[in-house]
Amino acid sequence: MTSTAANIPLIPRAHLFGNPERTSVHISPDGRFLSWLAPLNGVLNIWVAPVDDPTRARVVTNDTKRGIRMHGWTYEGQLFYQQDVDGNEDFHLYVVDVEAGTARNLTPFKGVTVHVERVSKIVRDRILVAMNQRDPKYFDLHTLDLATGELILVEQNTDFSGFITDRHYRTHFATRTASDGTLEVHRRNAEGAWTPWTHFAPEEAWTSGPRHLNADGTALFMFDSRGRDTAALTRIDLASGATGVVAAHPRVDLFGFILDPDTLEPVAYSVYVERPEYVALTTDIQRDLDFLNGKQLGDWSIGGRTEDQRLWVINAASDLRPATTYLYDREQQTLRTLFEHRPELAGAPLVPMQPVVIPSRDGLELISYLTRPAGANQPGPLVLLVHGGPWGRDGFGFDAEHQWLANRGYSVLSVNFRGSMGFGKTFVNAGDGEWGRRMDDDLLDAVAWAVDKGIADPSRVAIMGGSYGGYAVLAGMTRNPEAYACGVAIVGPSNLETLLASIPPYWESFRTQLIRAIGDPSTEAGLALLRERSPVHRADRIRRPLLIGQGANDPRVKRAESDQMADAMKANGIPVTYVLFPDEGHGFARPENNISFNAITEAFLERHLGGRAEPMREAEWNGSTAEILEGAQLLQLPARRAD
Structure with missing residues (x-):
């Protein structure tokens, strides 16, 4: 060790690995509330505050053990989170009564894990969840009413690895991996049966596969590395079968996108070679990228958006600066700092x-x-x-x-x-x-x-x-x-x-x-x-x-x-x-x-x-x-x- 390094103060472990002061910031779709995770008696819980005054925050959960790691909003303004027990990964889904500060476990099934598959702005009173209650090996799709806890089966899964759904929670495509490693893509036909539609060779299975449908269900977006080494994003017109490349890069696969919330068409994509960067696909989004890139935030990403798209939650960090969350007003072209996640590291001897x-x-x-x-x-x-x-x-x-x-x-x-x-x-x-x-x-x-x-x-x-x-x-x-x-x-x-x-x-x-x-x-x-x-x-x-x-x-x-x-x-x-x-x-x-x-x-x-x-x-x-x-x-x- 050089004498210079020996004289550098030790950064306390607790500042690096203890609970952040705040993290995982979200905004309600109506733009009225912010939510985030922050400690309550040393355990991460969910806090909610008016978007214009985060100082009025109040805690709305009371976990005392492992802490909450994942939460989100529905378009009806309901708050939910997922949690397991002592790391067993049997995740259950809870809904929060924001006013009362209480939570209900809507999936209290032993040995069962639940994932949130989709939160739709069309079917606003229910969310789509995947659950392996019937068969531990496969996840059936259900809609879940967060108000009543009612579960309605959407798709009984016999051997598929995943599904592509529309905004009405209907299944259109499904994937499975064959015994030789081929990734099969199946499509639901007019009679409701699953039929083979396309496939990817075993060497393409890691990088290829269907991603999502556009809003009206007329086009499927697909990651595709057939005929190339890296995965491009392609757009397939489902009526004609016409396929076009939306975006591609010669050195890396494309996986990150910003979608138009109304059409679900990509408006920007990210490229991650040595460092991540966004590339615009429309002139409208270029204005946002130029503004945010000009603020010297480091590497940034969108953490949430309001339904009207006026407000974006922006998460940014650099090698020398821990995460900071901002609120970006697209109409006013303003950026307001919300929280530094680890303010105790301000002034710490960080290195590049x-x-x-x-x-x-x-x-x-x-x-x-x-x-x-x-x-x-x-x-x-x-x-x-x-x-x-x-x-x-x-x-x-x-x-x-x-x-x-x-x-x-x-x-x-x-x-x-x-x-x-x-x-x-x-x-x-x-x-x-x-x-x-x-x-x-x-x-x-x-x-x-x-x-x-x-x-x-x-x-x-x-x-x-x-x-x-x-x-x-x-x-x-x-x-x-x-x-x-x-x-x-x-x-x-x-x-x-x-x-x-x-x-x-x-x-x-x-x-x-x-x-x-x-x-x-x-x-x-x-x-x-x-x-x-x-x-x-x-x-x-x-x-x-x-x-x-x-x-x-x-x-x-x-x-x-x-x-x-x-x-x-x-x-x-x-x-x-x-x-x-x-x-x-x-x-x-x-x-x-x-x-x-x-x-x-x-x-x-x-x-x-x-x-x-x-x-x-x-x-x-x-x-x-x-x-x-x-x-x-x-x-x-x-x-x-x-x-």
Whole structure:
């Protein structure tokens, strides 16, 4: 660490990972109210205020456990939210009585998860929900009356992965994945039966498929990578079959759009190569883009709009500035600051993030993001931070983990390795069959790049990640036992056989794509591949310290995955530190748990990489539910208060 970095004040963990002061801001369709999430007694709840006076806010829910994460408005001005229990992902839907400040669970069904599919401005007294009550594997569509709780079946789903509906909640198209990975698109005919309409080859399934209908149902918008590498947005006239390309980009897939709320035709699209940007399709929206781009907001997006389109909620952030929410008046061309989500970080010693393109050994371009400690001018410790999915992507902007680790003296590198989404079908399909091999090679190539550029000391590199990123940690440390000084694996699969055998039932429609990526257990070759790429079977190769974090209720990567890895290491006499959270699922949602695990991680990295650490406070430890199943003797923890 340079002397400059050593003199930089430590940013408190609570400022980065504690509850934000406000977040998830929405506006009611009539433009009268703002709603947002903010703490009540340390737990995120919904607050509502008049749009012209946010200081008159009042809390309208009273959750005391995990906190609320998702909420929204109907066009009738009803407020709803979704919530699970301790991370089990069985989401229920609640409606809020704004005046009384009470909430009702409208889907109190055990072992059932509910998703909001659509909120229509045409059918205003009901919303469309998907629910797997009848069959845990598939989601039937129902309309739900938020006033009475009445559920009416719209579509009984036998084996489809999703539906395209109109604004009257009628189903027109459905998708399913065939056994060979082909994405089939079916259309409802005049007699009401589903008939095959088009299909996409297995290599196009990740990047292609129907998106939505226009308002009058005469045109279907489709993501399509047939005949090209990246997914374009196409518009299909359903009467004539005429197809035209609305927008395309040679380097990245198109997924983000601004739609005209009346016609549902795209008026702008976003391009995300190294940083996101909007491109206008109409002169009317160009005026808005020019105004907002001229305000130097950083990277911005629309968080909500009023029904008359006069007011937009704008969320903006940059690498050096956490999220800020604004209210944009399109008629007056004015922008009013509503909230800074983390005002306690104003003046904090944040450092810039740099997009970099790293070549892989076989010629792929890996768009990556580097953050260095303040004043870093020589090789030092590096944390390779691996994203989950793996069908996600790393991006530019304010990143609490990057800022935290850089503040502690580490360079941080996030890599969009092959298999990441958004960079075309060749890139995403290059990950098939390459878990723990070429996907791992990409990470090794990124570390080699950082060493070659004088950024990383090769003897002080850590690998850290969650979900697939946790798998990458385990795979990297078993495959390359001398490459990393230590690793931090969070909710990471260790045994691909048991991972496949224990995925949630409602992932059934996704199973074919997962098998294509990691191996088919029904075949001898596939089973051999699964076993070969499972880190648990090579735990005896690990030579460096490993920290494991797991949520006991994780429905995706079950606790057994971390248990198996810890047991295998113990059986081979290899020390491991294993932290379990009994009230968490796939990741740590409660700030107290997130902060305590990050405090443990800081101390772990300080010991093995030589950076800095903020001591864990007694209140941080007592506020969490962390259980140290293995390696307690390796940690210096405050005494836990007895209840």
